[in-house]
Amino acid sequence: MRRKCCSKLKLNGAQQLPSTATVANASGFGVCVGLRSLRRSSVSDVNGSSVQRARAGRCRLSKMGAGRRPPPARVRVAVRLRPFVDETAGANGTFCVRGLDSCSLEIANWRNHQETLKYQFDAFYGERSSQQDIYAGSVQPILRHLLEGQNASVLAYGPTGAGKTHTMLGSPEQPGVIPRALMDLLQLTREEGAEGRPWTLSVTMSYLEIYQEKVLDLLDPASGDLVIREDCRGNILIPGLTQKPITSFADFERHFLPASRNRTVGATRLNQRSSRSHAVLLVKVDQRERLAPFRQREGKLYLIDLAGSEDNRRTGNKGLRLKESGAINTSLFVLGKVVDALNQGLPRVPYRDSKLTRLLQDSLGGSAHSILIANIAPERCFYLDTVSALNFAARSKEVINRPFTNESLQLHVLAPVKLSQKEQLGPSEAKKTRGPEEEEIGNPEPPALLASASQKFSPLQKLSNMDPAMLKHLLSLDRLLGSQGTQGTPLLSTPRRERMVLMKTVEEKDLEIERLKMKQKELEAKVLAQEAVDPKEKEKRSPTMHQPLARRTVTVAKPLKKAVVIPLQLIQEQAASPNVDIHILKKSRKRKLECLNGSEPLEKAEDCWELQISPELLVNGRQKILNLLNEGSARDLRSLQRIGQKKAQLIVGWRKLHGPFSQVEDLERVKVMSGKQLESFLKANILGLAAAGQHCGPS
Ligand SMILES: Nc1ncnc2c1ncn2[C@@H]1O[C@H](COP(=O)(O)OP(=O)(O)OP(=O)(O)O)[C@@H](O)[C@H]1O
Structure with a gap:
């Protein structure tokens, strides 16, 4: 040859x-x-x-x-x-x-x-x-x-x-x-x-x-x-x-x-x-x-x-x-x-x-x-x-x-944009560190307002010629990565190759979240199956048992039909408080036990606990959660039940991209939780918020 x-x-x-x-x-x-x-x-x-x-x-x-x-x-x-x-x-x-x-x-x-x-x-x-x-x-x-x-x-x-x-x-x-x-x-x-x-x-x-x-x-x-x-x-x-x-x-x-x-x-x-x-x-x-x-x-x-x-x-x-x-x-x-x-x-x-x-x-x-x-x-x-x-x-x-x-934009144009660190702060802290002309940039803006916001911020002023949707997308990606903390690198100020790597990392994290969600589902299914076989398992977790009193340990992870296990702290406070926004009802129900030999299933009476939350508390709780979703920093969001660091970052990123949440259910669109998980998320957090500023009573 x-x-x-x-x-x-x-x-x-x-x-x-x-x-x-x-x-x-x-x-x-x-x-x-x-x-x-x-x-x-x-x-x-x-x-x-x-x-x-x-x-x-x-x-x-x-x-x-x-x-x-x-x-x-x-x-x-x-x-x-x-x-x-x-x-x-x-x-x-x-x-x-x-x-x-x-x-x-x-x-x-x-x-x-x-x-x-x-x-x-x-x-x-x-x-x-x-x-x-x-x-x-x-x-x-x-x-x-x-x-x-x-x-x-x-x-x-x-x-x-x-x-x-x-x-x-x-x-x-x-x-x-x-x-x-x-x-x-x-x-x-x-x-x-x-x-x-x-x-x-x-x-x-x-x-x-x-x-x-x-x-x-x-x-x-x-x-x-x-x-x-x-x-x-x-x-x-x-x-x-x-x-x-x-x-x-x-x-x-x-x-x-x-x-x-x-x-x-x-x-x-x-x-x-x-x-x-x-x-x-x-x-x-x-x-x-x-x-x-x-x-x-x-x-x-x-x-x-x-x-x-x-x-x-x-x-x-x-x-x-x-x-x-x-x-x-x-x-x-x-x-x-x-x-x-x-x-x-x-x-x-x-x-x-x-x-x-x-x-x-x-x-x-x-x-x-x-x-x-x-x-x-x-x-x-x-x-x-x-x-x-x-x-x-x-x-x-x-x-x-x-x-x-x-x-794309040349790197030096966006290098001075240091928005990411501020995302780590709560809204009030962020405000303190912002100059007056930066005010709009830190807030989630709807698409139409973004161009005007960028005009007020000098390095972005000239970006007004750029397609707003593209600019918004770039900025949100930049912030999303920046919100990873001091280790995060603003996307647009990194060289092309590194940018690719960062974007890949985000993709991998998305996948990881998906994997975790699957795992959680599997675990939930396992627990349910275990309880079906052995009712004692469930009793172990009944409200009469002493549970840790810390607020974050409110156990509502598994939506057990309408029964919710709440912390002892709440039950104790229910007795003390004349203002009753949460009622815990003790109910008896019959459960059919499958028989292996094919004979008629046996019926077994068992106690279950049903939680009733007053509509007022429900509305207030939802509003508080919504406010936090719209105004909270990634750190603030982590104080919510079932919101870890990755989910918090995703929420902040989504907010930057799509504007404020109009209702808590929008969380489903962020793809951080399913409809079912949202239900238990709401219960957990409304209970958590109620426990913090208490209105609870026995039925
Ligand atoms: N338009 C043309 N005018 C004059 N000679 C041509 C013309 N096209 C091709 N030839 C001659 O034909 C012969 C084959 O052409 P060429 O090597 O370009 O073919 P090829 O398609 O590249 O073949 P291969 O796939 O085997 O590499 C060469 O000697 C080339 O000079």
Whole structure:
């Protein structure tokens, strides 16, 4: 196996690009490339329409606001027919594909030679089309989305030897999509990020290949197989992948050309330099606003040269080539399944079935503006591959993506916002520590008021341009994490990676709470079952037994129908107090005992205690709890029965996000307790509050 690159461009920096550049590959093949002419043509395009389009796009976006969902964008599909590689074959009239117009083509129907199969795509490029035609017609228009903070992808697909690498990389005389896109993008970013313009821009590149289901960093081949991950917004990431900053085309070549030599290629019967892996060039454009509101955007461009599908009867592959071919065909098969699942709207899209589809998750049916260039060959021997590629392309054009703007605030904007510590204090204490202009920020605000609140607080003043819902969400997350105490880190002032970790922690805590709730349910069920078997168990916990007198030990955890066990302290005080708001009724009831031998169940009389709370106390108690829920800090909330630290934090977080609780039952919406648990929570706390300022009496 050879690991090498197709070409090497020897160039100076982009500022001093020579008119031609020598290209040589590992086998000593050397040619010249008219890069100056390429640069001139690209730049004139860039200076004209695309820059204006990019600016227009940006205006449109800011007008639209981040809150509105951007319109869906269909995956665009172009088909490129390569010329005969062997000119004599063309002369012999062995063409099996024919272009009809700029969007459609026809191919002979192998089932019926009298017929042809017709296909229509977003664009069709015939065998005479140039690299510039494909680039300008299908790729250049999507580059502007990167400057809007959106993602874009270009994928070259097709059977082996059909011209994918030629389309993406090209030759020195005919540079392909990759050098052209990089040239334009760098030019665009230079112009858009120039002094006096509102944003600063920076570009980084990464380059990887997927070889036999391994993700290999071509910029750092020693790093081994890398993992593919997904962030909370559905963006696909590869932690540990090398990112090189590039400011000029020369920078790009300095990294790209040696890395390309690391790509795995090999000779097959159909292509002397067949790609044995899927090659992925990732270019990220990071934008930071120079002035308020100091937004930050990130656009990601994938330029992908897929390995070709291979019919091993024709490639003559054996041994390693056969193994490589198996991995290539499998991943392309999964790609087909993903496209089908998306088209059929299936609930499960098998992205995870191959590394390729996992990587493409945000490009197919995800957040990117995507273009698929299906390369086909004219020779008859490619007929079946061509039909299969055309069918795949036709299915792909039905796939809908939903690109969105990756926008956030720059870290330094939010760093001074130290709201979190105050959350630890009670409302009155917090008030003392606040300045007058911060007053509104500390209080839970309904969405409409939040923008005005932020205006009063200097670092957030400029955030008023931001979508209020998004801003509110960010702030609430920040506070929620901040309320974890001195160990908590304000979310928005942490670097991106740490932020991810923090958000993951919150998710894990949610899961933990769920687990605890389940456990509690299990325990309750166990206790109930135990009592059903052994009534003595229950008697052990009857009110006549001496229980600890502390207020927090009021035992109402298990809703025993209407019977509630209350502390001895309350019973004693009931006798002393003439004001009776709580009555404890001693009742007898009959319980059926199951008989194992199948005879009639026995009935057993037993005492039970029923608690009656006066309506007035009930209303007062509920109001007190509601006040505490709306005004209490996390610490205050922990004084309530059944509210631990995690629940208290969740309540505070929910309050910040949704505004004040209108009734105690809203706790169910916070998902800290179920309806049944809420009932016992109310009883426990009303009793607790009553015990604190007592109105209780015997019946
Ligand atoms: N449009 C074109 N004009 C001229 N030559 C072309 C064109 N497209 C492809 N070729 C030539 O066809 C041959 C095969 O092309 P290429 O290597 O790009 O195929 P591929 O689809 O990438 O194959 P594989 O999947 O095996 O890597 C190369 O010699 C290439 O120069």
